Structures are given as structure tokens and as C-alpha cells.
Amino acid sequence: MIWNEEFETLPREAIASLQAKRLQQTAERVYATVPFYQKQFDKAGFKPDQIKSLDDLKRIPFTLKQDMRDNYPYGLFAKPLDEIVRIHASSGTTGKPTVVGYTRRDIDNWTEMMARSFVAAGASRGDIIHNAYGYGLFTGGLGAHYGAEAIGASVIPMSGGNSKKQLMIMQDFGSTVLTCTPSYSLYLAEIAAEEGIDIRKLKLRVGILGAEPWTEKLRDEIQEKVGIKAIDIYGLSEILGPGVGIECIEAQNGLHIWEDHFIPEIIDPNTGDILPDGEQGELVISTITKEGIPMLRYRTRDITRIIAEPCICGRTHRRLARMCGRTDDMLIIRGVNVFPSQIESVLMDIEGVEPHYVLIVNRDGNLDTLEVQVEVNEQTFSDEVKVLQSLSRTIEKEIKDLLGISCRIRLVEPKTIARSEGKAQRVIDNRPK
Amino acid sequence: MKVQQISIFIENKSGRLAEVARVLGEKGVNIRALSLADTSDFGILRLIVDNTDVAKDILKASGFTVSKTEVVAVEVPDQPGGLSSILGVLDEAKVNVEYMYAFVERNAGNAVIIFRFDETDDAIKVLQQKGISILPGDHIYGL
Numbered sequence: 015m016i017w018n019e020e021f022e023t024l025p026r027e028a029i030a031s032l033q034a035k036r037l038q039q040t041a042e043r044v045y046a047t048v049p050f051y052q053k054q055f056d057k058a059g060f061k062p063d064q065i066k067s068l069d070d071l072k073r074i075p076f077t078l079k080q081d082m083r084d085n086y087p088y089g090l091f092a093k094p095l096d097e098i099v100r101i102h103a104s105s106g107t108t109g110k111p112t113v114v115g116y117t118r119r120d121i122d123n124w125t126e127m128m129a130r131s132f133v134a135a136g137a138s139r140g141d142i143i144h145n146a147y148g149y150g151l152f153t154g155g156l157g158a159h160y161g162a163e164a165i166g167a168s169v170i171p172m173s174g175g176n177s178k179k180q181l182m183i184m185q186d187f188g189s190t191v192l193t194c195t196p197s198y199s200l201y202l203a204e205i206a207a208e209e210g211i212d213i214r215k216l217k218l219r220v221g222i223l224g225a226e227p228w229t230e231k232l233r234d235e236i237q238e239k240v241g242i243k244a245i246d247i248y249g250l251s252e253i254l255g256p257g258v259g260i261e262c263i264e265a266q267n268g269l270h271i272w273e274d275h276f277i278p279e280i281i282d283p284n285t286g287d288i289l290p291d292g293e294q295g296e297l298v299i300s301t302i303t304k305e306g307i308p309m310l311r312y313r314t315r316d317i318t319r320i321i322a323e324p325c326i327c328g329r330t331h332r333r334l335a336r337m338c339g340r341t342d343d344m345l346i347i348r349g350v351n352v353f354p355s356q357i358e359s360v361l362m363d364i365e366g367v368e369p370h371y372v373l374i375v376n377r378d379g380n381l382d383t384l385e386v387q388v389e390v391n392e393q394t395f396s397d398e399v400k401v402l403q404s405l406s407r408t409i410e411k412e413i414k415d416l417l418g419i420s421c422r423i424r425l426v427e428p429k430t431i432a433r434s435e436g437k438a439q440r441v442i443d444n445r446p447k
Numbered sequence: 448m449k450v451q452q453i454s455i456f457i458e459n460k461s462g463r464l465a466e467v468a469r470v471l472g473e474k475g476v477n478i479r480a481l482s483l484a485d486t487s488d489f490g491i492l493r494l495i496v497d498n499t500d501v502a503k504d505i506l507k508a509s510g511f512t513v514s515k516t517e518v519v520a521v522e523v524p525d526q527p528g529g530l531s532s533i534l535g536v537l538d539e540a541k542v543n544v545e546y547m548y549a550f551v552e553r554n555a556g557n558a559v560i561i562f563r564f565d566e567t568d569d570a571i572k573v574l575q576q577k578g579i580s581i582l583p584g585d586h587i588y589g590l
Contacts, residue, residue, distance in 0.1 A: 390456050390489075395512045397454030397491055397563070398545055399484045424488050427458045428512050 017133035017165065018126065021274050022329045029273050029330065030068060036302035037277060038065045041074065044308050047092045050085055051310065071277060071300065072288060077312045082112040082252065090307050091115050098306055103151045104251050111151070114251050115306040121160065123303055124254055127272050128161020131260035134270065134327070135222050135245040137191050139166030144189035144218075146180060146198060147225070149173040153255025154225055158193045161257060167191070174198070177205045181213070188217045192242065196223040196232055200369065201433045203239045214241030220263070222247050224256060227316075227337045227355050231362030232369055233266075246336055252312055253299050259334055268321040268333030275303045278334065279311070280320055283341050291322040296341055297334065315341040317353070345375060345441065347382045350419050354440040357386060360412045366393035367409070370431045377445040384421040386413070389428050448571050449517040450561070450584040451499040456512040457483075457490040467492060470509045476502045479590050480561060482548035493548070495561065497588045518563045519571060520582040525551055525558045533560065533579060540573040542566070552590065559587070 016022050024032070041062035044051040054075045055061060064070065082090060091098065099118050103111035116124065137143065143162040147154030155173055162169035170187060172180055174194070180202060183189065192199060199221050206213035221240060224247035236244045248269045249256035258276065259269035271278050276299050280289045283296040297314045317340065321333040339353030346352070354373060361367045367388060374385040386409070394405055406423040413421050432439065457463045464483075471478065480495040496502045499515065506513045523529035530549070537544060545563040552559055559582060564570040574581055 390512050392512055392514065395454075395456050395514055397452070397493060397514055397516045399486060399491060402456075402489070402491070403486065425456075425458075426489075427456060427463075427510070429510060430458070 015133050015136075015138065016328065017130040022130060022270075022331065024274065024330055026330055032274055033277050033302060034065075034068050036274075037068065037071060037300065038062065040300070040302050040304075040308050041065055041310065044092050044310065048090055048308075050081060050090055054310075068277070071279070071311070074300075074310050076286065076298065077309055079112060079252070079313070079315070083110050086110050087113040088115070092308055093117055093306050100156075102153045102156075102251055102255065112252060114153075117305040120304055120306050123275060124157060124257060125160040125164045127254065127275060128157055128257040129164040130272065131247060131257045132161050132165050132167070132191075132222070134260045134262045134329070135191075135247070136220050136243065136263035137162075137165060137167060137222075141167040141190045141220075142188055142217075143167045143169045143191045143193065144172055144180075144184055144187075145169055146172045146174055146192065146194035146202075147256070153249070153251045154193075157249070157255035157257060158222070162193075177202055178209065181206050181209060181211055184213075184216055184218065185211065190217050190219055192218055192221045192223075192240075193247075194221070194223065195225045196221075196228040196236060196244070197226065197433070199223055199236050199240050199242075199244070200232075203236075204429075204433070214239075216241075218242050220245060222260075224248055227339050227343070227353075229355050229359045229362065230336070231359050235362065235369055248316075248334065248337065250314055250316075253301060253309060253314070254304070258299070262325065262327040262329065264327040265325055268325070268335050270325065270327075270329050270331045270333050271299075273331045276301055278320060278332070280318070281313075283313075283315075283317075289319075291320045291332075294319040294335075294338070297337075317341060317344075343441070345373070345443065347375060347384050347419055350417055352384075352417055352419070356416060357413060358440075360409065360416055361388060364405075364409060364412065366391065367405075368428075370433070371440065372431055373441045375441070375443045375445055382445065384419065385424055386421050387424045387426050387431060389431055390425045391428050448519070448581050448583060449567065450495060450520045450582070450587050452493055452495050452516050452518045452561070452563075453499060453503050453506070454514050454516060455492045455494070455506060457492050459485070459488050459490060464490075464492065466509070467506065467511065470505055471496070471502055474501065474505050476505070479587055480548065480550050480559070482546075482561075484546065495587055499588075516563065517567055518561050519567060519574070520584075520587050521560045521562060521574060522552075522555075522557045522580040522582050523560060525556050529558055530560065533574075536573065536577045536579065537570070542570045542573055 045062045098115040100116040103113045149155030221242045221244045233244045246261045248259035259271040279298040280295040289295045297316045316337045318334045372387045409423045477497040484491045549560040
């Protein structure tokens with residue numbers, strides 16, 4: 015099913031000309047209303063009316079997360095506050111939160127994109143959508159909520175936390191679609207097992223999971239343990255919130271990014287050079303319909319590639335491959351780039367090993383050390399020391415084979431690695447900054 | 448001829464061993480024999496208790512990873528050369544011992560050696576052929 019047949023299947027040439035027109039309008043608007051962008055254009059010696067085609071996009075300088083912080087809280091807003099109907103903010107774990115404002119039309123567009131996303135994921139008006147994304151400053155809860163209502167589904171505004179109650183509601187209300195982070199869906203399965211509930215037997219059939227990077231292996235595990243189709247959704251508050259991109263249930267391979275609202279580019283994070291379709295690099299997004307806080311060439315820090323091949327679902331909007339990490343999640347250990355998701359894929363390849371892990375990085379003299387804590391479970395446990403030691407060595411070897419760095423595996427008791435009800439904390443970096 | 452043993456994964460941090468003992472004590476489970484294998488990161492506590500299934504269930508409910516294994520209890524006279532004779536028999540028959548531990552019976556004055564073999568049934572056959580006294584599980588649980 016397709017929510018907006020006309021726009022979601024627009025021919026490529028029509029998308030391109032719509033993008034060029036909307037890009038130019040956005041550039042002119044921000045140049046006139048946002049001092050930051052005026053300076054950016056002037057520094058580049060370039061005027062918005064010189065944008066003649068999409069090719070001119072590359073002449074616009076990048077916008078960084080730091081620019082949002084420098085203009086905290088409202089400096090990047092392109093509309094006066096009396097036209098802003100909603101304000102969200104990021105969690106601000108690494109500094110001041112980044113603040114975004116939405117006009118009425120922005121909310122309508124967001125709702126439209128979330129509606130498209132739900133339908134692409136296989137949801138419809140007959141569904142009971144159990145929304146376990148946090149409601150509040152975080153965009154997840156409300157963003158998903160509006161889209162769910164728009165398609166006419168019954169939405170349960172659960173928000174995060176209180177897992178036992180989540181399960182009770184799921185059972186009693188007959189939830190069919192779950193929206194939350196991938197790690198939380200597994201956590202719910204664990205709590206269900208403890209409570210003697212077979213979560214696979216509930217009416218849940220689809221999970222729309224996002225807000226943290228995950229892997230294909232984790233998808234298999236979730237599909238198996240929770241008994242749902244697990245669909246990847248992408249979004250970030252700086253650009254919109256959830257619903258920037260979604261996998262279709264037909265292919266479950268790559269996230270369609272709504273190209274009538276956004277222009278995606280992939281760049282080399284070190285040089286800023288634009289990379290061709292198919293090459294992996296940092297995702298850069300320009301918003302071309304946003305009014306409250308338009309973003310030109312925003313560096314998302316997410317690592318992905320563009321899949322340009324047509325999709326079997328019929329949508330013409332190109333796909334982003336599953337996010338494989340963030341440039342700022344990337345650890346540099348002894349000069350090697352390491353993404354937590356790579357460690358995760360190693361663990362999931364080893365029979366019986368749980369996907370719960372923490373990476374602990376220390377500096378011993380001048381040398382970085384990596385410890386990976388992995389939970390023992392009934393399947394991997396043995397009464398013989400040598401069996402457990404060989405499990406550790408196997409993991410160490412697999413990580414060494416993949417990443418070329420040696421690490422130390424520390425087996426820990428089950429359920430001792432903190433479970434997150436929001437975004438999972440996978441890295442503890444104790445090195446001096 | 449086999450004895451049920453439970454093994455518990457114990458992270459190497461303070462209080463974990465005490466926690467196992469507390470949980471078992473509270474539910475009135477009596478420990479007959481124990482051994483702890485330890486590495487720098489973790490230990491494996493092996494126990495023979497008076498009620499294996501109850502012990503396993505309550506430890507699992509307390510969040511421990513527990514497994515059940517079959518071991519063999521052999522009785523030898525508590526005197527010099529007692530252990531040596533048994534090991535000689537096993538060695539001759541090329542029976543591999545994964546690990547073992549021992550204790551002395553209170554009344555009988557005999558030593559009891561608990562063996563974990565990789566081929567338990569073969570090992571029992573060898574011991575029986577040599578007339579070595581194997582203690583049944585119930586004997587150990589009820590000590």
C-alpha cells in the first residue's frame with residue numbers, strides 16, 4: 015500500500031525539478047530571514063538566486079550541529095515565534111540541546127511523512143499502534159503519534175518505560191504495531207519471558223524501530239524473539255524527527271527518503287567531497303519544505319550510502335542503506351575506526367551469544383585498550399572453564415579478523431549490562447580527552 | 448551411579464559468592480560439596496546439594512546462570528595412596544578427567560572424590576570393572 019500515490023511514485027525527473035525549485039525557494043527565504051545563512055552564503059561568495067539547478071547545491075556551505083548550538087535557542091528559526099506552533103529539542107547529552115521549531119505547515123508535512131512511513135511499513139487504519147517512543151521534548155513520541163492518527167489507526171500513547179505495564183497494555187488492548195527503539199523491543203521480549211508471557215503469541219505483527227543504529231543480525235533476532243516484522247525507520251530532530259526515511263515492508267532493504275521534502279547527499283566526512291551513489295559516507299540532508307527551521311546541507315554524522323536502484327515497492331524515492339553508525343559514535347582505537355555496530359555483528363554471528371554488550375575503552379600508557387563485556391547465558395555457559403575461555407577466544411579472534419585490533423572479552427553475568435528503555439549506551443570511553 | 452551437580456557462573460566481583468550462599472541458605476538448601484574454579488574474570492561454582500532441582504530453580508529465579516551436570520562420586524579409603532590408585536586405573540584406561548574435587552566423609556572415614564569425565568558412562572564402566580566403589584547420588588545428597 016502507498017499512502018500518497020502521486021508524490022511517492024513521482025517520476026525521477028519530476029522529483030529533480032521539484033527539488034531544484036524548492037531548494038531555490040528555501041535558499042532565498044533563509045538568506046533573507048536567518049543571519050547565519052546570509053553569512054554562510056556571503057562567505058562562499060554565492061547568492062541564492064544563482065542556484066539554477068540541483069548541481070549548484072554543492073556551492074552552499076555545510077551546516078553543523080555546532081552551528082545550532084551557537085545559535086541556541088532560536089537563532090536559526092526562519093519564522094517569527096508567533097508562527098511557530100511546536101518546539102522540540104534534542105537530549106543535549108553532549109552539550110546544550112539543539113532546538114527546533116515547527117510551523118503549522120511543518121507539522122502537517124511531518125504528519126504526512128509519518129503517515130507515508132506507517133503505510134510503507136504495512137500499517138493501516140485497522141491497526142492498534144502501540145507508541146513506545148518517548149513523548150516530550152524528544153520528537154519520537156509526538157511525531158509517530160500524529161502520523162498514526164493520520165492513517166486512521168488507533169494509537170496508544172504509551173511513551174517509554176514501565177515495561178511491565180507496556181506488556182499488560184499490549185496483551186489487553188491487542189496492540190498490532192509497536193514503535194520504539196530496536197533495543198527496547200528486545201528488552202520487552204525479555205521482560206515478557208520473565209513474566210511468563212509469550213510475546214510471540216500476542217497480536218503484534220510489525221515493529222517500526224529506530225532512533226539508534228542497528229544491524230541486520232539484530233533484525234533477525236528481533237523478528238525471531240518478538241515475533242514481528244521489524245522495519246527500520248530513520249529520522250533526526252534537526253531535520254524533522256522520525257519519518258525522514260522508512261523501509262518498505264515489501265523489500266525491507268534500505269530506507270526510502272522522502273525526496274519531495276529533502277535532498278540527500280553522501281560526503282566523505284574527512285574532506286567534505288561528494289561521493290557517488292553507492293559509496294558509503296556521511297549523510298548530508300537539505301530540507302526543501304521546512305518553514306520553521308530550514309536546514310541547508312546539514313551534516314547528520316550518520317554513515318550510510320544511497321541505493322539508487324528502483325525498489326520493488328514502486329516508490330520512486332531513493333533509499334538509504336541501513337545506518338551503520340555515526341561519525342561521533344565512531345571510536346578510534348589504536349588508529350583503527352571502530353563502530354559499535356561492527357562489534358554487534360560479530361557477536362550476533364556467534365551461536366548463543368546475546369546482543370547485549372558494552373565496549374570499554376581505556377588508555378594504558380600510550381596504548382588504547384578495548385574490553386568488550388558480553389553476557390553469559392544458559393546457552394553459552396558451561397561447568398568447564400575451558401569452554402568459556404574458548405568462547406572468549408572465539409569472540410576475540412572474530413573481532414580481530416574483522417577490525418584488525420585485539421581486544422579483551424570479559425564475560426559477565428546475565429542481565430548485568432544496563433538495558434536501556436531509550437537509546438542503548440554501548441560505549442564507555444575512559445580515555446583522557 | 449551418577450550424581451547431579453549444579454554449576455553457577457559467578458562474575459569476579461565482591462559479594463556474588465555470598466549471594467549464592469545466602470539464597471540457598473534462605474530456602475533451606477544444604478550444600479554437600481563444593482568447588483570453585485576461577486579465572487581472572489569469572490568463577491564457576493560447582494555444588495552438590497541435598498535438593499538439586501530446588502537449588503537450580505531458586506538460583507535461576509535470583510538471576511544466576513545455572514547448569515546441571517552429571518558427575519561421578521568415588522569412595523576411597525582415607526589413607527596415603529588412596530587417590531593414586533584410582534587415578535592409576537583411569538590413566539591406564541585412557542579416561543579423561545575434566546576436573547575433580549574431594550572431601551572426607553564424616554563418619555565412615557573414607558574420602559569421596561567427585562569426578563567430571565568427558566565420557567561419563569565409559570568411565571563408570573572402567574571403575575566398576577576394577578571394583579572401585581561408586582557412590583549413588585542419594586548417598587551424597589543425604590550425607
